[in-house]
Amino acid sequence: MKTIETAHGKRLRAVIYVRISQDRTGAHLGVKRQREDCEALAERNGWEVVEVYVDNDLSAYSGKPRPRYRQMLADLGDGVATVVISWHTDRLHRSPTELEEYIDLSERRGVSTHTCQAGPIDLSTPSGRMTARILGAVARHESEHKGHRVARARQQKAEAGIWGGGIRPFGWGLPTGEIEKRTLTHVNEETGEETEEEIEVPVLDMNKAVPEEAAALNKGADMVLGSGHGNSLNGWVKWLADKGFTSSLGNPIGPVEARDMLLRPRNAGISVYRGKEVGKGQWEVIIEEPKHRALVVVLNDPTRRTTPGNTPKWFGSLIYKCGLPGCTAHTTCSKSGGANRPSYRCVTGHGGARRADKTDAYVVDLIIDRLSQPDAADLLLPADNGVDVAGLQLESEQIRLRLTAVAHAFGAGAITLPQFTEASGVAQAQLEGVNRQLARAATKDPLVDLVGAKDVRAVWEGLDLARRRAVLRSLLEVTILPARRGRMPDGGYFDYESIKTEWKR
Numbered sequence: 235m236k237t238i239e240t241a242h243g244k245r246l247r248a249v250i251y252v253r254i255s256q257d258r259t260g261a262h263l264g265v266k267r268q269r270e271d272c273e274a275l276a277e278r279n280g281w282e283v284v285e286v287y288v289d290n291d292l293s294a295y296s297g298k299p300r301p302r303y304r305q306m307l308a309d310l311g312d313g314v315a316t317v318v319i320s321w322h323t324d325r326l327h328r329s330p331t332e333l334e335e336y337i338d339l340s341e342r343r344g345v346s347t348h349t350c351q352a353g354p355i356d357l358s359t360p361s362g363r364m365t366a367r368i369l370g371a372v373a374r375h376e377s378e379h380k381g382h383r384v385a386r387a388r389q390q391k392a393e394a395g396i397w398g399g400g401i402r403p404f405g406w407g408l409p410t411g412e413i414e415k416r417t418l419t420h421v422n423e424e425t426g427e428e429t430e431e432e433i434e435v436p437v438l439d440m441n442k443a444v445p446e447e448a449a450a451l452n453k454g455a456d457m458v459l460g461s462g463h464g465n466s467l468n469g470w471v472k473w474l475a476d477k478g479f480t481s482s483l484g485n486p487i488g489p490v491e492a493r494d495m496l497l498r499p500r501n502a503g504i505s506v507y508r509g510k511e512v513g514k515g516q517w518e519v520i521i522e523e524p525k526h527r528a529l530v531v532v533l534n535d536p537t538r539r540t541t542p543g544n545t546p547k548w549f550g551s552l553i554y555k556c557g558l559p560g561c562t563a564h565t566t567c568s569k570s571g572g573a574n575r576p577s578y579r580c581v582t583g584h585g586g587a588r589r590a591d592k593t594d595a596y597v598v599d600l601i602i603d604r605l606s607q608p609d610a611a612d613l614l615l616p617a618d619n620g621v622d623v624a625g626l627q628l629e630s631e632q633i634r635l636r637l638t639a640v641a642h643a644f645g646a647g648a649i650t651l652p653q654f655t656e657a658s659g660v661a662q663a664q665l666e667g668v669n670r671q672l673a674r675a676a677t678k679d680p681l682v683d684l685v686g687a688k689d690v691r692a693v694w695e696g697l698d699l700a701r702r703r704a705v706l707r708s709l710l711e712v713t714i715l716p717a718r719r720g721r722m723p724d725g726g727y728f729d730y731e732s733i734k735t736e737w738k739r
Contacts, residue, residue: 248281248317251306253289253325265290268321271350279348281317285309307336310345322351323369330367337363395505395515397440402482404495405451405520408442441517448520450479454496455521459528460680460701467492467533469698493533502526511634527672546703548576549594553707556580557715557734565714578714588714592728597712600735601705602690610685613709613739626672633665680704711736 252268265288276283287302303326310318320326326347327333339345340357347355357363391398413434453473457466471492481487487495499506503519504526506512521529546552548567556563558580565578567590577587604610637658644654680701687693694702706712713736717729724730 245280245282246317247284247315248276248319249306249309249315250276250283250286250319251289251303251326252286252321253300253303268325268350271321272319275319275348275350276317281319283319284315307339310339310343313343316343316345318345318347320347320349322349323347323355325349333367395513395517397515397517402438402440403498403500404482405447405501406440406443406517407438407482408444409436410439412437443518443520447479448518450474450477451495451501451520454492455525455529457698457701458496458532459525460682460704466698466700467496469700496529497533499526512638524672527669531670547699548578548590549699549702549706550578550590550597550712552581553703553712554578554593555711555713556582556585557713557732558585561585586717588717588732589728593714593733596730596733597706597710597735598694598702601709602694604709604737605681605684605687606690613681614685615679626668630665630668630672633661633668637661637665680708709738711738 250269250272252265252272254265254268269286269288273283285306287306289300289302306318309315318326327336337357340347345357347357349355352369355365355369414437415432415434417430417432454467454470457470457473460466468489471487471489474487474492479487481491485491495501499511500515500517501519501521502523502525503515503517504511504513504523505515546567550565551567552564554565556565561580561582561584563581565588566581567576567578569576576590578590578593579585579587605613640649640654640657640661643649644651649657683697684690684693684705697705713734715732715734717732721727722729
């Protein structure tokens, strides 16, 4: 081995930095090959390698933290080594800010840089620093150019309604029955050693819906739209957990994930690029477009209560009205009285309390009795709420075409930015109005499942609290009047006559 010694007769200490990422320049060699080339360079020069730093699947261009790179800088600052070896300069940096930090450290600590592909980079001289900056600029240009090509390819796929890849969306990916073999490469981040594993994975058709997951999405849509205010989202999360559903990655589905799944335009066969609708997808539709538009309106409603602390836990809480003279407030439920029983009382705190269990049971009995009558079907709202769905969908398509035409005109320089902004703003406002009208047509009447049922009470017991409250809110107005004192004519002490009810339909 060729040995180079310092003035004190000691070999120069070197460190090796290797990185693999989605960037193909050098990455295809793998960490192991990069390390072998770097170790060979160190051996030829007689350097003592004291540490190897490995970052796996982290792009220098992305800006994401590279823990082992940061550790290398800290160690160099402590004088661990005076030579850095890398396979190529773009394995070290692609950010000008990172490069300048590295140059400053190299000058302060007398660190030299050597690469297998680009040779030595002497950062102590103006020409060496210029070379490093030029190589960094070239590497950054390559990444930006690649990013532009990738983005353009994704846009073209989206506009053509073609699946653009990525994590399997919940609802799609029906197995075709075929199996393909894939090789997974595992990299030890400490040693850089690679091991390969061959696995078999089913081939999925991303245009085909998975029946069970599609049914689950429709179940969630119906639960949210049936509640009227989107408050059944947590109920759907519980339903998913009870049925054993998980995300496409196998994780539990929480409220945030559930909301995102229901808001996804893909459900309605709508292709999106960077948050904008760009056309129709070639995949199967799981949720009809009007229903999807309704979900978007309901779940994006800023007045919708979403925090657990604001979710009512009692049937009539904040729905029953206070009947005190001159009071326009609603009642809320809390524990009160000597027996410490849940009771309704005015939110202002005035007036007496009314037992919640007896009040709710009385109101529920009224609702079930009414919905069990032969003419209950007359209570149902028109399926489309008087909305011309076909006409609105046509208008929606025309507005989207105008948006596309305006964008193309701006791209071609035919109109100015202010003209583009004004035209697209008007079209977007019109589109929002059309979507709200479509949402009206798709919002589910909360009475649908109850009317015509053989056993209305049995169906009622199967509804979650949000859906029951939606029925109450839609069907009946309840006012809690001041109660009479003493024993009532029926022999009890609860004054049912103080519960005033008025049918809304």
